[in-house]
Amino acid sequence: MPYLTVTDDAAELYLGTEGVELDEKNPENRFGREWMAKVADLTDEAIAAKKPLIISATGKFFTNGLDTDYIFSGAEPLPTYLDAVHALYAKVVTAATPTIAAINGHAFGAGAMLALCADYRIMRADRGFWSLPEAALNMPFPRGMAGLLRTRIPDATLTEAMLTSRRYGAADAVAGGIIEEAVDADRLLERAREVARERASFAGDNLGAVKRALRLPLLEDLNAPTPATLL
Template sequence: MIKIENAGSGVFVLRFQNGENRFTPEFLEGVNKALDEVEGEARALVTTGEGKYYSNGLDLDWLAANGQKSNWYVGEIHALYARLLKQNLPAVAAVNGHAFAGGGMLALSHDFIVMRQDRGWFCLPEVDINIPFTPGMAALVQAKLSTGAAHDAMLTGRRYTAPEALEAGIVHRTAPEEEVVKTAIELAAALGGKDGRTFGAIRRTMYRPAIQVLCGESALPLS
């Protein structure tokens, strides 16, 4: 489900290989195990999906069938976002396709985003699927995007193409399909040359309010 590749120069690539890469409990566990495996050796991290999808976020079918576990489930998602924000590893998301809802927020949990320029959308559709943002998720989006971009993305559910996402400051670079991961690896390698503890400390200070909210609450508001 999660394939680990050593790309050289201290960069490890985590490839999500589960179709739409929705956040099943197994997927979340797999990402955390992969992070456990590489964090002692890696100097920087890249994540990517395959085919049409980076990640479509929450597994709503699982959530509907396991409503009694919703607090635990959302807490696990918050913990993954917070882990990426807190870790000493610089991280780059290579968004190869659609990054929707929680998948878009997973990308935002990285330090930089490289998005495929000719296909795929970045979208936070919560307003259209009647699932309000949790305080932790809202704090993450508002910490990573400008006020205007967060307002637009969160309240309209707009689907951003890569050029539109670049213009809005949601992603940092775009690239052709065959260059997305390569571009992300090059960026990660440059970041990996920095002292990880210093990098992580700066990031934790920058995003402390979002980290505190993500780590401090897990309830999923449904109304």
């Protein structure tokens, strides 16, 4: 399960399990219900500590997105599950503290979109792709996800990403405006910590208010219930 490490500089949220490179139960850091609840709780903990929030992971994946095993199990209606994903996005995108995504590996689908919820995004240069595979998988984008993507990525890049499911390496992701920086793997977390230190003074309720005002149309999309007719 995700865990939080708090230092003088930042609260570092890791999307995997402490002490292992890969969680055997969730090696791709997919969006299970308990996993999402834990990420939400740890985000609240970072905000309460008034620390910048760095979101990263260990192993091959940043996160591979939706928990397809859970979806296909029929444990709950798909629209209800997607509403929970959107609620997590809304929490991160309006967090009353600076947020930095340190993308350590593959970020696909809903996981690629979680990275976009951060204020600033850094990706390791040598390995990993950012991708929206939905078109290739014959899956639509619900309103909340589409709204997030429109807000965070330039239109030309987004059109290509959504319609072709292209996989972007770090250099291409910078060129396309998906991320701000690509750095060597051994510099990924330290660079994220540098950005956290630069922005630490902004942590607090006012920053949350500024983000909510900035993202008001997006929040309307994320808060809109997903219709049962989506699929």
